[in-house]
Amino acid sequence: MSGPAPALLAAAESYIEAGWPVFVLGRTKRPVANCPRCRDAGRDHDPEACACLSCHGFYAATLDLDRVAAMLSAAPRGLLAIRTGALAGLVVVDIDPGHGGRLDPALMTPTAAVASGGGGWHLYYAHPGPPVLSRRLPGRTGVDVKADGGYVVAPPSIHPVTRTPYRWTARQTVGEMPPPLHAAVTAPAAPSSQPTRPPATAGPPARRPTGGDDSAGGGISRPDLLLAAHLAAVARAPEGHRRTTLYGAARGVARLVAADHLTATEAWAALADAGRAAAQTEREIRGAITGGFRDEGVPL
Template sequence: MTDSGPMLVAALALAAEGYPVFLLGRSKRPVANCPACPKVDTNHDPATCGHLTCHGFYAATRDPDRITAMHAAVARGLLAIRTGQLCDLAVVDIDPRNGGRVLPELMPPTRCVRTGSGGWHLYYRHPGGTLAAKLHGHPGIDIKADGGYVVAPPSIHPGTGQPYRRVGDRPVNEMPPPLVAVCRPIAPPDAPAATVTPLTPGRGISSPAALLAAHLDAVARAPEGRRRNVLYGAARGVARMVAAGALTAPDAHAALYAAGRQAGQSDRDTRAAITGGFHAESVATEGIAA
């Protein structure tokens, strides 16, 4: 057993969990293609190439024999996990050097990795559909999904010499709707804008306008049949904003009614969602409109 034994053990464990893995070079860059694989060739499909270490994340596999061979071929490489719908994995990549931070109101606990550069990787199940490369309105937070990968423990960051390490032992959880909403690509300008009412920063909420927009957007995007549940979830989220002083109750109600109507919900259903959601968060609903 060499000193890179733990890397192989970690790679095989991730693969057994269902995550396709591959190895980056020591520099944290993908390994160079072999001479038979041209960098640019429209007739060459990286997804079906089949070479052990060519084409970056396309080489990712769950096959233990291939992983073992790859580990032998890429001496002291960094372990990486392919992300995206194919792998049911979307990773929120928080880089404090660029102003990123964990936003507890948007990001519930899930599997977490402390990166070798002092950041955080939050692993979530992929919600389906297209995700943006960056979390809107939040500098220093990227989203790794289709066409991406993340460096995994126990890799050592080549720049800092620090390891990537798992923090806690939480499972990979689902993204809640407000997080999914801010991970979506920004809507084209002609899409109906969410109703954003005047807001003041509240306790523990860094950008109330973005958070409210995310809750309302989740309602707008909820599939038929799930709308009532999503509206209730949004009402709870908005109630917490009211409790934090980020939004007045009348403004919260007005925004939720507008979102409910836009999603084809009756005012009666919206009123029930607001009453239930606010009650669940112990926030008063006196003077509730409509």
């Protein structure tokens, strides 16, 4: 291996020892493009179980060092990344001063931290267990939450623009989120201001439930609360009812996608992570989500 790959591989080994799944991005902080077979496979193709080295973005993340070595051999100038969320036990607060982000000592207590190559900071906290969506931290300009359905660039990757390496500022342990931060990362997001649209259907409209949300009236007034409620229902579903609950959640989340409150990719990641946290198999997760979207007439 040439270039920075040996240092990246050594770092990957330390992250794997910590239980953090890692993968390799392209040169521009974006995932490596899917191979033609995966690109054309559609949603019936399980990204989590795919044998390709680097297809499907963070779904390629692994705790297998040999696979990481093969990724780096295939993309020696790529960037190392860590998949965040419940799978890694991580929630990362990403502060970007270039977009107005600021460190709030009262909210963001000391923990393991990275100085990003772009001049910001990544603060690593322990995941609380229930799903935490990757999104903008409510009420905070230039501060993002990287958790379920997300990833962060990891040291010692080189920033593609500044050519500055990502580096650990203090290798202390990953801390628990203080109560104010926990409340902030789990707080409902502001309602979307985008106009709603009816879902595309290939035939007669799917039958809607007669209650449970306000989408039947043609709009969703609080999509943030509705999404959180669907995910929470999956998290507390008793054994024997988890797949059915995930299917119902998928139907509800499909209506959020149809109304442009989130993308199909975001919906799939949130629902799949909720299903995994509820100890469902990949086959059960895929069947529940695809079935829910299909029965709502919403394409994935």
